[in-house]
Amino acid sequence: MEFSKSLGDEISLDVAVQYVKAHCGRSPKGVKAIAFGATHFQDVLSQEGCVGVRIYNGYNEEEDCPNFVVVGVDAEGKDMTGGKIFDRGVRCPDMCDIESPLFQG
Known part of the structure; x- marks a missing residue:
């Protein structure tokens, strides 16, 4: 795909x-x-070659709660792990x- x-x-x-x-x-x-906040998504989406985002299910063991890890994705479907990655939503x-x-x- x-x-x-x-x-x-x-x-x-x-x-x-x-x-x-x-x-x-x-x-x-x-x-x-x-x-x-929108700034994080805008920063990820503005990376050269970024065509979307992938949201991984994660778990913050320090806070003992689920979280999401958001990373940009290029047109080949590859995670852009050399760019901005974020979590820490509210x-x-x-x-x-x-x-x-x-x-x-």
């Missing part, structure tokens, strides 16, 4: 709510989401939009 700028699918809010609800049902006390339930239809209490 070729990695392109349009890889992935847009989903409806109803489907998004369904996915989040299913996750929360499987892990009711777990991390619901992790928020990142976890929900620590910071959440409780009015969002995606928030599951």
